[in-house]
Amino acid sequence: MKLLALDTAANLCSVAVLDVETGTILAVSSEDIGTGHAERLMAAIAQVVAAAQISITEIGKIAVSVGPGSFTGVRVGVSTARGFALALKCQAVGISTLQALAYDAAKAFSGRPILSVIDARRDELYAQFFGEDGSATSKPMVTTLPMIVQQLEERGGKHVLSGSGAPLVDEKLDQPLDIAATAATGSIEAFARLGALRIDDGEAPKPLYLRGLDVKQQQGFALKRKFVE
Numbered sequence: 001m002k003l004l005a006l007d008t009a010a011n012l013c014s015v016a017v018l019d020v021e022t023g024t025i026l027a028v029s030s031e032d033i034g035t036g037h038a039e040r041l042m043a044a045i046a047q048v049v050a051a052a053q054i055s056i057t058e059i060g061k062i063a064v065s066v067g068p069g070s071f072t073g074v075r076v077g078v079s080t081a082r083g084f085a086l087a088l089k090c091q092a093v094g095i096s097t098l099q100a101l102a103y104d105a106a107k108a109f110s111g112r113p114i115l116s117v118i119d120a121r122r123d124e125l126y127a128q129f130f131g132e133d134g135s136a137t138s139k140p141m142v143t144t145l146p147m148i149v150q151q152l153e154e155r156g157g158k159h160v161l162s163g164s165g166a167p168l169v170d171e172k173l174d175q176p177l178d179i180a181a182t183a184a185t186g187s188i189e190a191f192a193r194l195g196a197l198r199i200d201d202g203e204a205p206k207p208l209y210l211r212g213l214d215v216k217q218q219q220g221f222a223l224k225r226k227f228v229e
Contacts, residue, residue, distance in 0.1 A: 001060035002026070002052070004045070004084070005192035007185055008037040008077035009069030009097050014188035015044045017052040020061070020196045027051035030188055037076045045080075059088055063195020066094035067208040068118065068126040068140065069185060074207045082204050093198040094205030098128040098140055098163070100186025103194055105162035106134050108180045113137075113157050117148065117165035118184055125165045126210055129155065142210040145172060 001021065007014040014030040027048045033040055049056050064081035067074040078094070085092035098116040105114045111132050118126040120142060127148050129138040143151075149172050152159060161169055161177050164184040170176050 002054055002058045003061045003063060003192055003196055004049075004059045005063045005188055005195055006041070006045075006077045006081055007065040007097075007100075007188055007191050008041060008073040008080075009065040009067050010073065010184035012183075012185060012188075013037050013040045013044055014185075014191075015041070015048040016188040016192045017048055017054065017059075018192040018196060025189055025192065026054070028188055035070075035072070037073050041076060041080055056084075057088065059084070060090050061195065061200075062088075062090065062092040063095055063191050063198070064092065064205050065097055065100065065185060065191055066205050067097055068120070068142075068210045069097050071207075071209070074209075078205050078207055085204070091200040092205050093195050093200055094208070095191050095194045095198065096128075096140060096208050097185045098126065099130075099136070099194060100190035101162040101181060101183075102128070102130040102134065102186075103190040104186050105160045105180035106130075109160040109178055112178075113155070113159045114162060114180075115148070115152065115159045115169070116162050117169055118163045119165040119168060120211070124211070125168070126163075127165070129159075140208060140210060145169065149173065 003018040005016040013033045016028045017026045029044045029048045062081045081092045101116040102114045114130040120126045128140045131137045162180040166179045
């Protein structure tokens with residue numbers, strides 16, 4: 001079976017095709033585009049499928065990043081994955097950016113507890129703790145720097161930090177920790193391999209939103225009503 005992996009949750013527009021039976025990544029595209037994922041993603045998919053020398057109809061499963069990350073980017077990836085799954089009549093599974101970052105960290109520092117942490121701006125962090133075996137030991141959360149430092153101290157152990165928030169956390173610690181990655185999302189290989197392992201629960205992937213939209217209501221602005229007699 002061939003698996004198509006998509007990640008548009010952060011600054012990267014990443015696509016990969018994995019041969020699940022052999023465990024081989026057949027083709028990869030990962031571009032740092034910042035924004036504009038909706039305009040670039042379909043072309044990237046076509047490029048990777050062609051490079052893998054397969055037909056799009058050979059895709060039997062889709063793995064997509066569900067965030068946390070950019071609201072727009074996450075929506076683009078999830079809606080694309082769901083659309084392809086419907087058209088191809090195949091499974092689609094969601095993988096969080098925090099889990100993918102933990103996967104990458106475990107490859108670099110095996111047998112260590114991990115804290116995946118992403119800079120969410122506005123003095124907030126997206127975070128999740130993982131154990132030595134890679135299993136989650138907390139739920140995904142939106143938190144603050146002082147709170148996550150306190151949790152690290154309470155948990156003890158030599159955690160590995162992974163994500164764009166890692167340098168921020170490490171700076172506040174008395175004893176620096178190992179940092180596996182400083183990106184805002186995991187590698188596309190992580191999404192592909194985690195997606196291959198994920199058992200389909202029958203539910204379509206949906207965005208993992210840990211806080212509300214960054215929308216402020218306008219103040220001091222109103223349209224005068226026009227009355228017609």
